Amino acid sequence: MQMNKEERFVNPYNFIPFERKCERSKPEINRNDCYTGYFDCKITLLTPLFIPNTSSDTRLVCESDRKEAAKRSEEDGKNVEEEFKGYDFFSYDDWSGEKAIDDLKEAYPPKEPIIPGSELRGTLRSVYEAAFNGCMSSVSSERILSRRSNDVMKPGILMEKKEQGDKVGKKSGWILKPCKKVGITFRQCSGEYENWKEGQEIWFKPRGRGNICDNYEVIEESTYAEPKEGGKERYERAQWKKEKYFKGWLHKGEPIKGKCHESIFYSPDKARENVLSCDVDALKKLKQEYGTSRYNEYKVDPKGTLVYYNRKGEHIYLSPACIGREIFTKSITDLLEKNGGYMPCTGSGDKLCPACQIFGMLENTGKHVSYSYASKVRITDAKLIQPAVDRDKLFDAPLVLPELGEPKPGCVEFYTESPYELTEEKAHSDKYIENREGYWTYDYKDVGKINHVPLEKNQPKLRGRKFYWHSNPDCKSIREKTGEKLSAMKVRIRPMKKNNQPLFCFRVYFEQLNKQQLQQLKWTLDFEDRNCAHKLGRAKPLGFGSVKIQVDALVLREIDFKTGIWREKVQDIKTFFPNPIWNNKNRTNLKLIADWENKPDNVRYPCVKTAKNANADGGDDAAGYEWFAQNKGKMRFPSFMKVLPKVAEDALKDLESGKALDMLDRK
Structure with missing residues (x-):
């Protein structure tokens, strides 16, 4: 195999680096700077979107699938029918008691599709944490690194x-x-x-x-x-x-x-x-x-x-x-603690990061004493602005997603920064490539051919917070590539079509936020940039789930101290927030990866191209692991040939070949 330097690809995700330290403070309320109310928002689908209705994982599994399962069960000697999954789009419908269908045409799409508030909340919190130096609230402390x-x-x-x-x-x-x-x-x-x-x-x-x-x-x-x-x-x-x-x-x-x-x-x-x-x-x-x-x-x-x-x-x-x-002996939590204290705010007492002060937190220690902080934000489910006249026009036909075998945190060449020292000579060399140093894991790095040197407790440094690039998915090519057969790793879904006009509306209620927090929340919704968009739902690596959120109104709730009556007052957003939030390094990087109008080309996971698929769109997904195996170099004396470029580098259309990720050709 060899790297094809003329065929660059962009990995579906990259990382927003951490700042130097996660600053925590005790939440305080200033009655002279305290706002309660809501934002009215709309959502436009820039790409197909899919959010599963988990009340039934077999709604889109039909008779032909069951016949195929029976055939495979007889050949393999085990029951594979239970592995087949088929999800419809999210709605309030409960399909858990529905009978099995004979044909996919019998499974009508939901009349009132919904984007659940929990889905929006998770996405918005991730953006807020990255933009305003919050902790890594969703990291799993139990995750094994291997x-x-x-x-x-x-x-x-x-x-x-x-x-x-x-x-x-x-x-x-x-x-x-x-x-x-x-x-x-x-x-x-x-x-x-x-x-x-x-x-x-x-x-x-x-x-x-x-x-x-x-x-x-x-x-x-x-x-x-x-x-x-x-x-x-x-x-x-x-x-x-x-x-x-x-x-x-x-x-x-x-x-x-x-x-x-x-x-x-x-x-x-x-x-x-x-x-x-x-x-x-x-x-x-x-x-x-x-x-x-x-x-x-x-x-x-x-x-x-x-x-x-x-x-x-x-x-x-x-x-x-x-x-x-x-x-490995280290955990993600250990490295977060040693590199700026970005572990979740559990166990930190009454001092919280900026994100937990707005979105809340719960410390579940399993002991008699725990600490929690109530959220100051509530996000409603997003519903259709206008009832669907013809629901079939809202949705694309069901399709089977390809296997999404993404690299895991054990792939240090993508998830961590190089632990090798950057000498002054290398820093000023035009030919120097950061990843040409050698091979490392979470516990050690290779020095020479056989020496394994233990890493310090704060090494290797994690790259940061994971976000997905925008791209244009092609449902037709996905169908041609995956076909209609289900498997344990291939799930059938019903995606919603993209729409050039706002399709959903929702509200973000807030309580007792100061003006700075309120403007940060508004920035989290729309990035203060028309080019930027969020990612929602499943199949994000394939390009699904790019949505643009538009803030239509800011409404503040005020009390009339004479009558005791609460009144709602619509604010002029430009007047209320006269000065935009300045772009620091993190917010700049975040807007690069959220930029829909200037999204990178050829976004896909690493893969190997063979003579059979050389002219096809994409590569051999089943052999994607071979890319990582070859990227490590010789098995006995490994040395990474490529590492994940930084966000600012990946956003460049003409990134130098030494730093860009290249396809592998199997000759």
Whole structure:
């Protein structure tokens, strides 16, 4: 494969960098600078929009889909019909009790489509946080950071160690026994492999050459963690030892159709390596991440667990797979805390960031004491300005979305900044490319070919807040590309068509905001820029969900102190906010990625183009992972060839080829 420097693409998302520090303060109300009222707003759909009605996930699943599911279930030996999903557009209709349909034509679109206020609220809060230095309120503190390792790991046996002498039997941490490994050709026809347990005791006789054997004997129901020690077993072991068999234990890998080889670990080394408890905890998390379909029998047993391992610095990375995933010791919350304190405002007492002071927060600690702050903003559901005369004209025909396998936070070349130092010589070099340094993860960076240097607690630095670029989706090309067949990763939806005129209206109620907060809220709605638009709903990477919000009116509620009656007074917005909000670096970047009129070309995820699809629109989505694999360079000595450009760079139409992202061609 090779990079095609003449075919640049723009990744569907980029990041708005953090400022130096997330400033928090105690919320205060100044009665002389306090406003209550609402904004009247309208929404124009610049692209098709889809927001799912989750009352039924099979409303757009029909008889032909069920026949296809039955056929696949018979071929694969498992029920795949339950995986099929088909959502209609959001409305107040409850379709949970509807019967299955025979044809998609029977599923009429909703008469009164709705954009829920919760959807608008989430979008607006994200914009406010980025524009006015709020915390990362929606970040998941429980999210595991991991990535597939470049190294072929070594076999070993993990177990709890015990103290010697007077403290015999007392457990005191974990140790690792390095092992050797040999492949075994098991007898598929006998069905014996299915009855073997993880760690099954197997005695084998190696061949003269190679690392595969097919001459073996088994101690039934005996594993490394639970060995059988009866007279019969002792006799069999003694006989096989005389015949020069080796004692080993079976490690069962992933279940793969047609698989005929597995691994046997044998000859544990007398040397011992101490293992940190956090590394063992990481192995347990990795097992959870793999789920039940992979390594379903695998568990961490204190008496003995077969593992693959690799030491890097003070940590030993453990995995059930020879080339597996590394679970990193740092979390997103750790890095947010060490780089400006942008973790959510939970646990910060009564001091809140600017966003939480307006949109509220709730600290759910699970303890008797928690802290919450009520929202000062309420956003209504967006409804049609005019009732639909012909609802079929509002919607496009149902279509099947392609698989959206986007990169995850483990892809540090997109989600973090390079931890390598920028020397003065490099900074003044026209040929210097930031990403040509090497390879790094959340825990370490490579220096030279084999040295892994641990990163500081505040490294690598996160790029910032994730936002999607605008683009023009083509429903026709999506249909041609995905067809009509559903799968676990392909969902059918009914999108709403784009509209050149305002289609929806909603209100944003606010209470006890000062004038600065009120103007910031208004900026969040319309960016104070006619070219800018928001992103709503599903399928944003494909270009869906670009909407423009127009603020029509500002109405303030005032009390008549003589009569005690509340009165509503319409304000002239230009007079009420005579001076626009100045653009700092973050707001400038945010407006670049929100700019509908000057959106970038060829927005898509990384992919590989082959001879078959060279003339097609787009690339081979199924092989998108290959782009990241090739981008890391050589497996043994990786070095990133490309990193995600900065927002201001990505917005340039003529970005230099060294920094721009390029398609991969498979020759």
